[in-house]
Amino acid sequence: EIVLTQSPDFQSVTPKEKLTITCRASQSIGNSLHWYQQKPGQSPKLLIKYTSQSFSGVPSRFSGSGSGTDFTLTINSLEAEDAATYYCHQSSSLPWTFGQGTKVEIK
Amino acid sequence: EVQLVESGGALIQPGGSLRLSCAASAFSVSSNYMNWVRQAPGKGLEWISIIYSGGDTSYADSVKGRFVIFRDSSKNTVYLQLNSLRAEDSAVYYCARSPSGYYFFDNWGQGTLVTVSS
Numbered sequence: 001e002i003v004l005t006q007s008p009d010f011q012s013v014t015p016k017e018k019l020t021i022t023c024r025a026s027q028s029i030g031n032s033l034h035w036y037q038q039k040p041g042q043s044p045k046l047l048i049k050y051t052s053q054s055f056s057g058v059p060s061r062f063s064g065s066g067s068g069t070d071f072t073l074t075i076n077s078l079e080a081e082d083a084a085t086y087y088c089h090q091s092s093s094l095p096w097t098f099g100q101g102t103k104v105e106i107k
Numbered sequence: 108e109v110q111l112v113e114s115g116g117a118l119i120q121p122g123g124s125l126r127l128s129c130a131a132s133a134f135s136v137s138s139n140y141m142n143w144v145r146q147a148p149g150k151g152l153e154w155i156s157i158i159y160s161g162g163d164t165s166y167a168d169s170v171k172g173r174f175v176i177f178r179d180s181s182k183n184t185v186y187l188q189l190n191s192l193r194a195e196d197s198a199v200y201y202c203a204r205s206p207s208g209y210y211f212f213d214n215w216g217q218g219t220l221v222t223v224s225s
Contacts, residue, residue, distance in 0.1 A: 034211040036152075043201055043215040044152065055213065087152055091210030095167045096142075096154040 002026050002090050006099035014107045016077050021102045023071045023088035032092040033071045035064055038101075039084045047086075048073065080106050109133045109214045111202050116219030119192055127187040127219055129202030136178050140205040141185040142212060143176060145198035153198075158185065160207045170196075192223045 003026040013019050023033065031051040036044040046055045048064035051071060061076040075082055083106045088099040115127040129141070143156045155167045156176040164176050175188040185202055199220050203212035 032210065036212070038152075043218055044212070045215070046211060046213050049209075049211040049213075089152075089154075089211070094165055096157075096210065098152040098154070101151045 001095055002029060002093060002097050004088050004090055004097055004099035006086075006088060006102050008102060009100065010103045010105070012105040012107055013078050015080060019075045019078055019104065021073045021075075021086055021088075021104075023066075023073070023099050025069045025071075025090060025092075028068045029090045029092035031067055032090055033064075033066065034089045034091065035062075035073045036087045036089065037082075037084045038087065044087065075104075078104075078106065082106065109204070111204065111214055111216035113200065113202055113216040113219040116200065116221045118222045118224065120225050121193060121223055123192050123223070125189045125192065125221060127189065127200055127202075127221070129185040129187075129216055131183050131185070131204070134204070135180070136183050136185050137180045139207050140210070141176075141178065142203045142205060143174075143185075143187045144201045144203050144212070144215075145196075146201070146218075147195075147198040150198075156187065157205070189221065192221075194223050197221060197223045 005024045033051050035048040038044040047062050052064045063074045085101045085103045087101050110132045112130045155170050158164050158176045173191045178185045199218040201218045202216045204214040
């Protein structure tokens with residue numbers, strides 16, 4: 001099973017700041033890495049597919065990069081509505097797995 | 108508009124069985140890959156099962172042999188049969204779509220809560 005480790009676990013940021021979340025895989029997964037946003041009481045929403053492809057309707061301040069074992073989600077100019085937990089997910093090999101999540105608080 | 112609506116969650120005793128449903132609209136469950144993902148209270152996401160468009164299935168080790176995923180194309184609904192339930196199966200269960208040939212989850216339901224407790 002491929003283990004995904006996200007860092008940090010928690011980040012408190014001010015509006016308009018830039019935030020980078022990293023996701024490290026226990027073995028190479030190519031570009032099969034996706035990012036989701038989950039707000040309290042809601043189901044997750046897809047942000048980025050296959051490392052860097054923005055999903056339809058996602059604001060342009062969200063972007064992804066990386067390959068192999070190291071990946072990043074970047075949120076430029078954070079807004080209050082970006083307060084959420086963010087998860088990475090690999091689909092390189094079954095079982096699909098998720099990172100443990102990064103909780104983002106807006107000060 | 109693509110929509111997934113789960114139902115069937117309940118409070119159930121350890122060792123019991125339950126069937127969850129995921130009714131889809133605006134697309135065919137038979138033409139896509141359909142998944143179940145669960146989230147224990149206050150915890151992260153755990154993928155547990157997939158049914159491919161061709162009908163093949165796969166499961167996480169944590170549920171293999173106890174849970175069964177299947178679909179009814181006439182009702183455009185995917186099901187998850189939960190057997191031999193344990194306390195650690197308590198979670199919100201989400202169904203999620205992966206477009207055929209792809210493995211990200213582009214649409215999720217609102218979830219249904221399963222609580223396993225005596």
